[in-house]
Amino acid sequence: MPVIIATDRAGKEHRIEGKSGQSVMLNLREVGGLDIAAICGGSCSCSTCHVYVDEDWMDKVPAQQPDEYEVVEFSSHYQPNSRLSCQIPFSEALDGLKVTLAPEG
Numbered sequence: 001m002p003v004i005i006a007t008d009r010a011g012k013e014h015r016i017e018g019k020s021g022q023s024v025m026l027n028l029r030e031v032g033g034l035d036i037a038a039i040c041g042g043s044c045s046c047s048t049c050h051v052y053v054d055e056d057w058m059d060k061v062p063a064q065q066p067d068e069y070e071v072v073e074f075s076s077h078y079q080p081n082s083r084l085s086c087q088i089p090f091s092e093a094l095d096g097l098k099v100t101l102a103p104e105g
């Protein structure tokens, strides 16, 4: 089973056995039990699923679409490696993906 290595807001690392075909957001929240509000339910409009993708994985995750960028760029904690985890479909190809939860707010 492919895994996601996720660092929570306290700096603790979690190894999550992910489900392919679901978004990274759903894997972090539903499978991994991490604190992700996902207020919009994954419809790319709230940015509460904001994560930082490890630099080594930036060119391996599916490309960011313009509508995702328009939402995440206005996050107060935006960085060049910011992504909305609801917009990243998880798959075997992303086995070992490393992300860090962005601060809330």
Ligand code: FES
Residues within 6 Å of the ligand: 025, 038, 039, 040, 041, 042, 043, 044, 045, 046, 047, 048, 049, 050, 084, 085, 086, 087
């Ligand atoms: S869950 Fe709202 S933008 Fe991802």
